[in-house]
Amino acid sequence: MADKIYGVIGATSLVGAALLPRLVASNCRVAAFSRRKPESENPNLQPGSLVWNPKGVEITHWISLAPIWVLAELLPMLEARGARKVVVLSTTSLFTKSRSESPAEQRLVEGIRTSEAMLAEWAGKHDIEWVVLRPTLIYGLGKDRNISEIARMINRFGFFPLLGEGVGLRQPIHAEDVAQACQAALDLPEIKNRAYNISGSEQLSYREMVLRIFRCMDKQERLVSIPRWAFKMVLLLLRRFRRFQDWSVAMVDRMNQDMVFDHAEAEQDIGFKPRPFRLEVGDLP
Template identity: 50%
Template sequence: MDKWVKTGLLGANSLVGECIIPRLRDDGRHTVAFSRHPSGDEPDPGVTWLQLRASLPAYPEVPSITQWLCVAPIWVLPQYFGMIKTSGARRVVALSSTSLFIKKESSDSGEQHIAQRLAEGERALCTWAEAHGIEWVILRPTLIYGRGRDKNLTEIARFVRRWGFFPLLGQAEGLRQPVQAEDVAAACVSALTRPAAANRAYNLSGGETLSYREMVSRIFGAIGKSPRLVTIPRWLFRLAVTTVNLMPRYRHWTMEMAERMNRDLVFDHAEAARDLGYSPGLFQLLTHDIPA
């Protein structure tokens, strides 16, 4: 382990974390992976798993780590500032979300709370890091998908499999830029060492812009079904949301989510391309991106 450059990874068992580990290995780095539930996979000589305890501030013993990645929710990062500082950190790259902007003005209080937590997490990282002479980089991806583990497109796919159709509010022509988890992982690893990225935040959108309607149609195609998109009036959609909220899987669905089907959620990633070499692929769903 000592002969490799060590990189700390918080949220190692997450979708993006799972994509990051092999990239760090290919980059000649040893991953010190932190998780509340360490991986049960076969031992990997390129990874040391350390378990985070539920009771804080009880941290595991950490080696010297100068570069850190946090792909856990950014609002939990402040809990580990002490551990990161003790390790001798020089740069921390943290994943946030463009939901910071999208949900800030939401009519749903739960979504407003998410936007507030994202903002507070970003602000806490910037303030703490600058106070201790540590560089920070914040990455804000759009709609992450991949490996059948995301909480966005996989939920649509599950709905389609179960019910055979998908409801739309209006024309659902709002623009989207889904981003593959692998592209987000590549940006995270790149941000560890790029000098121009120090103390900057970047939006990470996908390489293709398409309407919500087209995005859902492609999900149908990926699971081998012809699109059945049913346009529903607002009053009926509101009733439907109230009904599906009774099912645990759909309890987080809101009318605000339906309203956004007709809003453009588009972000420029030119700065990430310039400073991080970020080059996301087109929206393409593979078999392993869709849950069984």
């Protein structure tokens, strides 16, 4: 019989899809929580090792994959369930969007900052250990909103627009590597009450990142460099498609800004060893 039970919030998320099989394979009993209906088919999960949205079960160890800005509404539930350690997924957007001119992105940054501070205060008050992990651009399993969105745009239009040359550096991190970091941070008793930035092992330009998506899709590489004023017009057209309604000028501007983070502390403390950006067919929709 499995000898551990871990609570996973946001279990139907991208990282959740990578994390649940890892926990089950580690002989953990998993209490998975999600507001969305879970996918019933998953051959990697052993029968009886996973329970969805259980009631009245005491759970001491938790991983929250839900957006950190909804954390406040989750804390009373964690406390009531007897939480003793909580690993929370945040984001490096806390830093990369801090100088954004977009009011929406400024509100997002403030929400992240407030939520991280609230977690530390709440945990200290109730003698609960906490760890915050801030990943960079997450991709994988064909379910992300980063690499997969670029791939969908290439499929729809046959090209990809770049603002200028797209020279800003990126460190894409695979969802499975994020899941590994979450499990390690929860399992290691000495890791507590601190935050880590986690990133992919390879730095590459935004332009090269897009070119690798073309190659993985076995499509002719067609990049179109567009000046900023023209990109605004392109965005107006893209927003007619529901999938691209969240695209903004601020997001496009970052194509030429470096967004890289050192993960040496996570490597040293939790054995974090991310892969380079090597796309496989299963990583795209």
